[in-house]
Amino acid sequence: DTEVTQTPKHLVMGMTNKKSLKCEQHMGHRAMYWYKQKAKKPPELMFVYSYEKLSINESVPSRFSPECPNSSLLNLHLHALQPEDSALYLCASSQGRTGVANEKLFFGSGTQLSVL
Amino acid sequence: AQTVTQSQPEMSVQEAETVTLSCTYDTSESDYYLFWYKQPPSRQMILVIRQEAYKQQNATENRFSVNFQKAAKSFSLKISDSQLGDAAMYFCAIEKDGLTFGKGTHLIIQP
Numbered sequence: 001d002t003e004v005t006q007t008p009k010h011l012v013m014g015m016t017n018k019k020s021l022k023c024e025q026h027m028g029h030r031a032m033y034w035y036k037q038k039a040k041k042p043p044e045l046m047f048v049y050s051y052e053k054l055s056i057n058e059s060v061p062s063r064f065s066p067e068c069p070n071s072s073l074l075n076l077h078l079h080a081l082q083p084e085d086s087a088l089y090l091c092a093s094s095q096g097r098t099g100v101a102n103e104k105l106f107f108g109s110g111t112q113l114s115v116l
Numbered sequence: 117a118q119t120v121t122q123s124q125p126e127m128s129v130q131e132a133e134t135v136t137l138s139c140t141y142d143t144s145e146s147d148y149y150l151f152w153y154k155q156p157p158s159r160q161m162i163l164v165i166r167q168e169a170y171k172q173q174n175a176t177e178n179r180f181s182v183n184f185q186k187a188a189k190s191f192s193l194k195i196s197d198s199q200l201g202d203a204a205m206y207f208c209a210i211e212k213d214g215l216t217f218g219k220g221t222h223l224i225i226q227p
Contacts, residue, residue, distance in 0.1 A: 042207055042219055043161070
């Protein structure tokens with residue numbers, strides 16, 4: 001199994017809603033990532049978990065709250081989002097720890113989020 | 117901090133021809149890895165090729181090869197025998213605690 005699975009594929013939410021994005025991998029990877037990608041732009045790193053611990057937070061607003069319950073799962077909890085948060089949210093995983101420069105990232109197909 | 121620059125927003129090539137996508141980067145690291153990722157309309161990010169900076173030999177993967185010039189900090193991607201399925205957004209990236217991407221090049225394949 002070389003897949004990273006993200007659910008849901010599409011999500012529409014209001015600014016007062018609370019929702020969660022989910023990401024799952026069964027490749028035994030110990031590093032997991034959240035990226036945000038606006039239309040016609042490159043992905044931007046949001047968070048990195050290494051061995052289930054948050055190792056990198058790229059100054060993301062607190063309305064985005066990541067969670068890594070175990071080595072296979074990564075969640076992104078959303079609360080009080082703004083319309084400008086509408087984007088494709090990509091999850092990725094890699095074999096080892098962050099800081100290992102040869103890491104090959106495997107990406108999920110993303111959740112397209114629309115905030116109304 | 118790393119930076120990656122892709123100066124070609126869009127490229128077009130005839131099917132079966134060869135095309136080269138440009139990428140330059142900047143880093144203070146002495147050892148690093150460079151990547152080309154492909155993002156088709158499905159928006160899945162797919163690894164095309166990876167280059168280890170300490171290796172002088174250019175990486176190749178079937179029809180895809182790179183021209184890595186470390187001193188010039190240049191990392192171009194050559195696609196030979198272009199196919200319709202190669203149409204996608206191509207991102208150059210450098211890896212350090214997560215990937216830093218360039219702005220991408222939209223590759224169009226003309227039948």
